[in-house]
Amino acid sequence: MRIDCPFCGSREIVEFSYLGDAGVQRPAPDAGSVFTDYVYLRDNVAGRHREYWYHGSGCHSWLVVERDTRSHEIFSVDYAHRETVR
Amino acid sequence: MRNSIFSLALNALSGHKHWQPTWRDAEPRAAYDVIIIGGGGHGLATAHYLAKIYGITNVAVLEKSWIGSGNVGRNTTIVRSNYLLPGNIPFYELSMKLWEGLEQDLNYNAMVSQRGVLNLFHSDGQRDGYVRRGNAMRLHGVDAELLDQAAVRKLYPFLDFDHARFPIQGGLLQKRGGTVRHDAVAWGYAKTASARGVDIVQNCEVRGFIVEDGQVVGVETSRGSIRAGKVGMAVAGASSQVAAMAGLKLPIESHVLQAFVSEGLKPLIPGVITFGAGHFYISQSDKGGLVFGGDIDGYNSYAQRGNLPVVEDVCEGGMALMPMIGRLRLLRSWGGLMDMSMDGSPIIDRTPISGLYLNAGWCYGGFKATPASGLSFAHLLATDTAHETAKAYRLDRFATGHMLDEKGQGAQPNLH
Ligand SMILES: Cc1cc2nc3c(=O)[nH]c(=O)nc-3n(C[C@H](O)[C@H](O)[C@H](O)COP(=O)(O)OP(=O)(O)OC[C@H]3O[C@@H](n4cnc5c(N)ncnc54)[C@H](O)[C@@H]3O)c2cc1C
Ligand SMILES: [Zn+2]
Numbered sequence: 001m002r003i004d005c006p007f008c009g010s011r012e013i014v015e016f017s018y019l020g021d022a023g024v025q026r027p028a029p030d031a032g033s034v035f036t037d038y039v040y041l042r043d044n045v046a047g048r049h050r051e052y053w054y055h056g057s058g059c060h061s062w063l064v065v066e067r068d069t070r071s072h073e074i075f076s077v078d079y080a081h082r083e084t085v086r
Numbered sequence: 087m088r089n090s091i092f093s094l095a096l097n098a099l100s101g102h103k104h105w106q107p108t109w110r111d112a113e114p115r116a117a118y119d120v121i122i123i124g125g126g127g128h129g130l131a132t133a134h135y136l137a138k139i140y141g142i143t144n145v146a147v148l149e150k151s152w153i154g155s156g157n158v159g160r161n162t163t164i165v166r167s168n169y170l171l172p173g174n175i176p177f178y179e180l181s182m183k184l185w186e187g188l189e190q191d192l193n194y195n196a197m198v199s200q201r202g203v204l205n206l207f208h209s210d211g212q213r214d215g216y217v218r219r220g221n222a223m224r225l226h227g228v229d230a231e232l233l234d235q236a237a238v239r240k241l242y243p244f245l246d247f248d249h250a251r252f253p254i255q256g257g258l259l260q261k262r263g264g265t266v267r268h269d270a271v272a273w274g275y276a277k278t279a280s281a282r283g284v285d286i287v288q289n290c291e292v293r294g295f296i297v298e299d300g301q302v303v304g305v306e307t308s309r310g311s312i313r314a315g316k317v318g319m320a321v322a323g324a325s326s327q328v329a330a331m332a333g334l335k336l337p338i339e340s341h342v343l344q345a346f347v348s349e350g351l352k353p354l355i356p357g358v359i360t361f362g363a364g365h366f367y368i369s370q371s372d373k374g375g376l377v378f379g380g381d382i383d384g385y386n387s388y389a390q391r392g393n394l395p396v397v398e399d400v401c402e403g404g405m406a407l408m409p410m411i412g413r414l415r416l417l418r419s420w421g422g423l424m425d426m427s428m429d430g431s432p433i434i435d436r437t438p439i440s441g442l443y444l445n446a447g448w449c450y451g452g453f454k455a456t457p458a459s460g461l462s463f464a465h466l467l468a469t470d471t472a473h474e475t476a477k478a479y480r481l482d483r484f485a486t487g488h489m490l491d492e493k494g495q496g497a498q499p500n501l502h
Pocket of ligand 2: 005006007008009055058059060061
């Protein structure tokens with residue numbers, strides 16, 4: 001598996017660390033039980049999954065990768081922070 | 087016929103032509119008292135204890151593939167009860183006791199081998215951690231022995247004791263731990279459950295739930311709809327997918343774990359050894375192959391195969407621990423789907439949906455749990471109350487804060 005980092009180009013998977021589902025949204029601090037769902041519950045899809053990867057052995061960017069969890073085919077790689085540009 | 091030395095001799099003398107199938111490959115019926123989804127170790131063990139201990143025999147185990155095709159036939163066969171937390175120790179110790187009597191209970195040879203599990207430590211801090219763990223075990227009546235370097239040398243002289251980075255200082259030994267032939271566990275539980283009337287239905291994938299008045303009353307399958315008084319899920323890596331059919335979201339991610347086996351060798355490694363400075367564990371099968379594994383691949387996966395970096399990492403761990411295996415050839419490697427929970431511990435509980443029960447979150451350590459998991463899940467299905475040893479495995483513990491995080495990693499499934 002390789003990830004095509006928008007800054008560094010195509011790099012081997014060992015250069016990156018995985019954080020998980022990029023779809024979860026941190027609720028407001030006083031949101032109550034919704035916070036439990038945010039921290040602990042996951043869709044855990046078999047198929048297209050948007051997920052966070054960190055390019056620790058490269059440019060140190062946080063990335064959002066869309067990947068098929070059954071085949072590891074990667075459809076898109078973007079910076080996690082929209083304001084980041086190359 | 088009961089399996090015994092006489093049945094073996096009789097079959098041998100008649101040219102092995104008269105062996106009967108071990109269990110009945112059943113056709114699904116229209117309705118059951120209890121349906122168990124998933125013909126892995128946990129599902130089949132649940133059926134066995136439901137029938138044997140709780141007298142509930144109108145039961146079906148529905149398996150989408152063949153029984154034993156999942157993790158129960160893919161794991162590295164290690165069983166142990168060397169846990170730290172009070173919520174875990176009694177459960178895994180019950181499991182160990184059930185392993186000790188399993189073959190007599192099932193009248194089936196599962197090659198239960200209490201050859202000892204040794205966890206090595208390589209630093210003072212790690213030793214203190216193992217002292218604490220060993221004490222916790224002994225307080226619960228579980229066997230644990232702390233070995234110094236000399237004692238480990240006596241057991242396993244071939245380890246790299248003076249490794250420049252990870253010198254071996256000693257280890258925590260659980261002598262009653264060991265290995266069990268994994269697929270024989272599936273077949274053995276299938277045998278006794280089937281003999282008591284449980285239907286084991288293969289090639290029967292559950293594709294949805296029949297819900298009436300907010301209550302689960304059956305399942306839709308690839309072989310038609312089947313009704314049931316109660317439905318229990320024991321589908322390991324597919325837990326989130328099956329739960330989603332009932333509109334449930336679980337504190338689980340699916341990850342792939344790989345395992346490896348070398349070419350066959352003469353007897354070399356008498357017990358189970360785990361490396362403390364990396365993730366590597368190894369034992370030798372009775373056929374002679376070295377069976378070993380390491381970390382999960384680390385990202386959500388539904389592919390029952392892993393990637394190369396972990397192969398390299400596992401082999402590096404092996405080389406650091408016992409350089410003598412460097413010239414061995416790998417025979418096979420494979421992967422299985424782990425239901426990694428948010429705190430690294432399992433869930434055996436009712437769900438918010440009446441009629442639906444959950445057995446999931448086994449991570450990469452659920453094989454050793456098979457007997458206790460089956461017994462506890464059967465207890466829950468039969469009595470609607472948690473088994474004495476499984477009270478901590480609640481689904482709502484994530485909301486109430488009663489996590490069982492052995493490794494202290496927090497809500498990060500790929501790190502447990
Ligand atoms: C490589 C590897 C090494 C491991 N090593 C160890 C070890 O050394 N020690 C240890 O204790 N544990 C180990 N484990 C973990 C252990 O194997 C699992 O935690 C345990 O087997 C899971 O329970 P099970 O046996 O019921 O799962 P499985 O055997 O996976 O059973 C689940 C079944 O559900 C079926 N299923 C899924 N979806 C559906 C559906 N919709 N309808 C019908 N059926 C369905 C699947 O086909 C499968 O057969 C290891 C796992 C792997 C993969
Ligand atoms: Zn980069």
